[in-house]
Amino acid sequence: MHAIEINQLSFEYQDGTKAVDQITLNIPMGAKVAILGPNGAGKSTFLHHLNGLKLPQSGTVSVMGIPLTKQNLKAIRQKVGLVFQDPDDQVFSATVLEDVQFGPRNLGMSEQEIEDVCRASLGSVGMLEFKHKAPFHLSYGQKKRVAIAGILAMKPDIVVLDEPMSYLDPQGKDDVAALLQGLNFMGKTIILSTHDVDFAASWADIIILMREGQLLTTGGPELLVNEEWIRKANLHLPTIARLFRMLGEKKLPVNEQEAARMLYKILYSEATSVD
Structure with missing residues (x-):
């Protein structure tokens, strides 16, 4: 069973903008998915269909075998x-703990279940010690982690994030990347949109490229060093790939690990030829 099954999904805003246009796509369970494309590509609108924030105008969405319909919204939101993107749209209670308790309480969990799941969720994002803090006293990155904790407290199988790296400093980006990796190790399917090509290249196992509401292509991280697709998606090559392009290399590494292997082979070959 796929985590997400989408068939001919379309959504048009009242001004005539086709934010999602005839997208067909399957996402396997346990995947790490990065959706990339320029502003206006339809990434956010697409993500909003995955937990029923928006319902399909045409086509279908299925989450772990459950069709996305108005009648199934509660079941869908327990899965996804x-x-x-902005934690201030999601973190609104008087304290961090109250905010994380909001979702589980609405799901009808017992007080003991709520206490246990909130402690675990806040601990997993490194925010347990801040549980009695007011959210407006937190940094932007800390608010993002609280927003993620609030979602984790509802025990979803699939976590969807809209631009989780936006407006974060380098340490904040590293913290979120490590958190997402940990969630995936726990068995969660992670789907996110991003403009950060370097992050997507090193983290994701499935890349989705979008433009003007349409699905351009899907594949592995190697798509991000395919200059034809990068040009169509209005993106740029990962930093490490641009460096190798400047050095005149035809084969481009996707990430730092692949670059290190290529450099080792180049240096080893040169050392052997000298000998």
Whole structure:
């Protein structure tokens, strides 16, 4: 069973903008998926269909075998947690703990279940010690982690994040990347949109490229060093690949690990030829 099954999904805004246009796509369970494309590509609108924030105008969406319909919204949202781009749209209670308790309480969990799951969720994002803090006293990155904790507290199988790296400093990006990796190790399917090509190249196992509401292509991280697709998606090569392009290499590494292997082979070959 796929985590997400999408068939001919389309959504048009009242001004005539086709934000999602005839997308057909399957996402396997346990995948790490990065969706990339320029502003206006339809990434956010697409993500909003995965937990029923928006319903299909045409086509279908199925989550772990459950069709996305108005009648199935509660079941869908127990399977899929959506983290907004701006945590201020999601973190609104008087304290961090109250905010994380909001979702589980609405799901009807017992007080003991709520206490246990909130402690575990806040601990997993490194925010347990801040549980009695007011959210407006937190940094932007800390608010993002609280927003993620609030979603985790509802025990979703699939976590969807809209631009989780936006407006974060380098340490904040590293913290979120490590958190997402940990969630995937726990068995969660992670789907996110991003403009960060370097992050997507080193983290994701499935890349989705979008433009003007349409699905351009899907594949592995190697798509991000395919200059034809990168040009169509209005993106740029990962930093490490641009360096190798400047050095005149035809084969481009996707990430730092692949670059290190290529450099080792080049240096080893040169050392052997000298000998």
